Amino acid sequence: MKFKLILSFLLLAPCFVAFSQENQSVKSEKQGIAVADKGLIKISVMYPFAEGKTFNMEYYETKHMPMVAGYLGANLVKYTIEKGLSSGIPNQPLPFLAIGTFYVKSLSEYQAAVAPNRDAIRADFANYTNVVPVILVSEVVK
Structure with missing residues (x-):
């Protein structure tokens, strides 16, 4: 059971990282627009x-x-x-x-x-x- 849980985590971890990076990128772009126009x-x-x-x-x-x-x-x-x-x-x-x-x-x-x-x-x-x-x-x- 522990093995399945660890395997599931290892398989899903890259998805969470990618999602987190994508959200950071969108957030930075939105903030960057205001900063760039100032x-x-x-x-x-x-x-x-x-x-x-x-x-x-x-x-x-x-x-x-x-x-x-x-x-x-x-x-x-x-x-x-x-x-x-x-x-x-x-x-x-x-x-x-x-x-x-x-x-x-x-x-x-x-x-x-x-x-x-x-x-x-x-x-x-x-x-x-x-x-x-x-x-x-x-x-x-x-």
């Missing part, structure tokens, strides 16, 4: 909702955001695109049609990359929206 500069380009305003998400996703991302080069860590669905308060209007966010390492490098391309970026707005965006520049603290 200190990044976040540029949020928010498109407020209003009656009669339009937004072409397909164009924004496939043309505009990749164009701007290309200007940012190695300074760009990542970017995200969000489509507004509803307000956080029931029966209230949608606050934003969409939000595009760039995460960069350096604000000064971001500004240097955008400055010579500002006219091209603004001219492209007409291809996907009639909304004037609100831009917030912030630092990721956690």
Whole structure:
């Protein structure tokens, strides 16, 4: 009986070790994301909702955001695109049609990359929206 118990333990031990290592890896990845983003500069380009305003998400996703991302080069860590669905308060209007966010390492490098391309970026707005965006520049603290 003791032999079977020891044999069972020896056969199952590698499974427990592998499971434990996998959980540690997932935990580290989740913690690493927050640590990796801390200190990044976040540029949020928010498109407020209003009656009669339009937004072409397909164009924004496939043309505009990749164009701007290309200007940012190695300074760009990542970017995200969000489509507004509803307000956080029931029966209230949608606050934003969409939000595009760039995460960069350096604000000064971001500004240097955008400055010579500002006219091209603004001219492209007409291809996907009639909304004037609100831009917030912030630092990721956690």
